[in-house]
Amino acid sequence: MPEISSQQLQAAVAEVAPLQLPNDRQLVMRVMPMPADANGNGDIFGGWIMAQVDLAGAVLPARIAKGRIATVAVNEFVFKQPVSMGDLLSFYARVERIGRTSITVNIEVFAERNPADLHVVKVTEANVTYVAIDASGRPRPLSGS
């Protein structure tokens, strides 16, 4: 059997699973919800998605702050589409603002669904602000501020 190069393999995967995921922001987390994360309608509970967004949003601020951070504010949170069991969720983040002690991140969440006819849906978007904190939990200036 002839050997397949990684380029050929990627092309084959792209053909069967065309994705429209963003390339202007960083993938910070991927997760698939479980039955325990569903609400009474069988869709995924909004609070679970908010918790995942908080975790995913912290990735870039934690790198920038090089230490402890705390979530200070969720300034916008939009559930654009319901999330269903079996959706693979991808969290993409972009730093919007770096202040003296705070970092604000925009997070977009995309669901890859229906493996038989794969498509990608933007399900959630949020702006979350994190503050660098010291050992006592007080705001700590970011290096360079």
Ligand SMILES: CC(C)(COP(=O)(O)OP(=O)(O)OC[C@H]1O[C@@H](n2cnc3c(N)ncnc32)[C@H](O)[C@@H]1OP(=O)(O)O)[C@@H](O)C(=O)NCCC(=O)NCCS
């Ligand atoms: C985060 C915390 C240490 C900030 O302390 P604070 O005394 O409110 O700090 P400040 O008022 O000096 O604000 C610190 C930064 O947060 C920003 N900030 C405060 N409230 C904000 C809001 N509602 N939206 C956006 N940014 C906000 C300020 O603008 C400031 O940013 P800058 O230094 O870059 O200009 C404190 O509020 C806290 O401990 N909160 C609980 C955090 C937590 O437990 N989170 C987990 C969820 S429960």
